[in-house]
Amino acid sequence: xxxxxVVDIASGPAVHGELPALLVEACSRAAGGGGCAxxxxxxxxxxxxxxxxxxxxxxxxxxxxxDVASLGAPEGTLSSREIEFREEDPxxxxxxxxxxxxxxxxxxxxxxxxxPVPTGAEPAGIEPAAAAPPLRPxxxxxxxxxxxxxxxDRGPAGAAGPARAxxxxxxxxxxWRSGFLGTLSASYAxxxxxxxxxxxxxxxxxxxxGGIAAPIAPLDALVRARIEAAADWVMASPGDPKKPEETGxxxxxxxxxxxxxxxxxEGSVALLxxxxxxxxxxxxxxxxxxxPDTALPKGGVTGMLGVQLRLR
Numbered sequence: 001x002x003x004x005x006v007v008d009i010a011s012g013p014a015v016h017g018e019l020p021a022l023l024v025e026a027c028s029r030a031a032g033g034g035g036c037a038x039x040x041x042x043x044x045x046x047x048x049x050x051x052x053x054x055x056x057x058x059x060x061x062x063x064x065x066x067d068v069a070s071l072g073a074p075e076g077t078l079s080s081r082e083i084e085f086r087e088e089d090p091x092x093x094x095x096x097x098x099x100x101x102x103x104x105x106x107x108x109x110x111x112x113x114x115x116p117v118p119t120g121a122e123p124a125g126i127e128p129a130a131a132a133p134p135l136r137p138x139x140x141x142x143x144x145x146x147x148x149x150x151x152x153d154r155g156p157a158g159a160a161g162p163a164r165a166x167x168x169x170x171x172x173x174x175x176w177r178s179g180f181l182g183t184l185s186a187s188y189a190x191x192x193x194x195x196x197x198x199x200x201x202x203x204x205x206x207x208x209x210g211g212i213a214a215p216i217a218p219l220d221a222l223v224r225a226r227i228e229a230a231a232d233w234v235m236a237s238p239g240d241p242k243k244p245e246e247t248g249x250x251x252x253x254x255x256x257x258x259x260x261x262x263x264x265x266e267g268s269v270a271l272l273x274x275x276x277x278x279x280x281x282x283x284x285x286x287x288x289x290x291x292p293d294t295a296l297p298k299g300g301v302t303g304m305l306g307v308q309l310r311l312r
Contacts, residue, residue: 002034003049012056019095026099050106059217068105079105141172143272145306153297164189182210205232222265227257252283274304
């Protein structure tokens with residue numbers, strides 16, 4: 001008796017009952033042979049033709065992902081496809097499409113032509129699954145833009161210290177399945193005004209951390225919450241390069257938490273706005289001339305605005 005394709009529904013509005021039965025029916029009709037059956041791909045001792053895992057997730061279960069490993073395939077690797085449904089596509093049609101996609105990938109991995117899809121089995125409005133390019137669950141992004149935020153604690157005559165402004169760049173890796181992300185960032189900024197006559201101050205900051213992202217379906221946007229460890233190198237120097245003895249510098253270490261807003265959520269080019277709050281755990285004050293001395297604040301906020309590119 002031909003071995004079946006074993007399908008595990010990892011996520012979706014229903015993993016048992018009528019909807020999964022529609023998936024199995026569509027898969028079996030397209031795959032032929034031993035057909036398809038629901039089960040745990042980790043089970044051992046039972047001959048199977050292929051192992052498949054199906055995810056229906058995202059806003060309103062519009063994102064479908066299928067992973068298929070065909071036993072004995074020439075390349076012996078995993079095949080994956082991901083497609084996006086329209087909002088008006090009914091759930092039964094989404095499950096049927098998942099079944100057709102499982103059968104197509106299993107046949108592809110086995111090195112035989114994709115089985116024909118029975119007439120009327122493919123739901124209207126969905127692009128053919130076989131034509132969809134394989135999408136990886138891990139997305140890579142690079143963003144850059146401008147920033148403005150707290151600068152120094154004190155300025156001339158005891159007034160509030162000057163703010164800082166500059167540029168930033170950030171690399172992000174995002175797991176679309178779980179929403180977890182990792183970030184690396186760097187920024188350069190300078191004081192918007194001199195804290196003392198003839199004195200300029202610059203910041204170079206590095207950070208790295210992680211967080212989690214969640215979509216906002218009505219806005220086609222993505223909200224990310226992240227926390228990073230940060231290190232700042234601050235240099236104060238006179239406007240006159242002939243006075244090197246008046247140059248001072250210091251280090252600061254701490255953490256920063258941020259909320260990012262990305263629109264559109266999965267665009268190849270997107271706008272990115274961010275609000276950061278930072279806390280410095282350890283730092284060295286700046287003691288430079290001309291007077292008065294300047295100091296780094298223990299904490300503060302930074303606003304960021306820029307453009308994000310999707311690399312993959």
